[in-house]
Amino acid sequence: MSEAAYLPIIDLGPARGGDYAATGALISDAFSTSGFCYIRNHGIPEELIRCAHDEALDFFHAPMEEKLACKPKEAVRGFNALNRTTMYGAENPDYKEFYQIGLELPADDPVVLAGQPLRGPNQWPADRRAFREAMEAYFEAAGICGQHLLRAVACSLGIAPDFFVSKYVRPLQRTQAIWYPPHPPEREKDQFGVAPHTDYGCITLLWQDGTGGLDVQGVDGQWVPAPPIPGTLVINIGDLLCRWSNRRYNSNMHRVTNRSGRERLSIATFYDPDYDAMVDPRDLNLPEGVETLFPPVSAGDYIIGRIRDSQKPKIA
């Protein structure tokens, strides 16, 4: 195990069976150091992952005209073409396409009518029923896994295991199938699939295919590979949980480069709270006498602010 980036493989089996304290102790070590770990026995059936992978790949291989028919409207859902996002401080936009879905709410739901950001019905390509079914099934299974993880997180911070349940009634869960074409050879140095960044929300669940290319920054600043490990997901903390935990848990820098010469597909789930959930470090068992480092913020305001920043054209 590297000292620089501690990436343990943690068995989620006990937590899924109701023993959150044991899993909590293990993830606490990881989240308070690298902010990353792998989990196995995550509960998302392999067959479901294979289906979502195959269907997503098939979609990304479709003619651009078909893909662009699903380009995002107001709720950032659907197909996002190459170069749509530029990470804070990055030279170039990310070299990836992605398809995003979120919690399905009907167009006449009050929060959709009120224009709450990130809300709305999902977009789906015509005539791709299997893609829709696979993505919806994956979304649901990832949410269940996220709930188990958050119960373990709650235990590890010394609060009731179900603390997060009332904060995740209509979560801002975003699941993205992400497709990375091989980087163009003339852009060797400054091109990233995803430029170095921290995630915005609470907790991220990542499935990656066998290609590799994800790196995590170690405490010494060096980049350490987080290679694909069959049967596992990579889990990491985002900035919102870092805030909520008053920096007891780290949201760490990571990046993707795809110099494999082949395409790469990953499925990332940003498992984030309700729009109006207040993220206040005082609610997470802050030890007595410890000063809060962050004022309370609503989860949705924080996340949409970060997304909008990442989609701004870079000012020269």
Ligand SMILES: O=C(O)CCC(=O)C(=O)O
């Ligand atoms: O695709 C990956 O391996 C990671 C993607 C990622 O870090 C992100 O989208 O925030």
Ligand SMILES: [Fe+2]
């Ligand atoms: Fe990320």
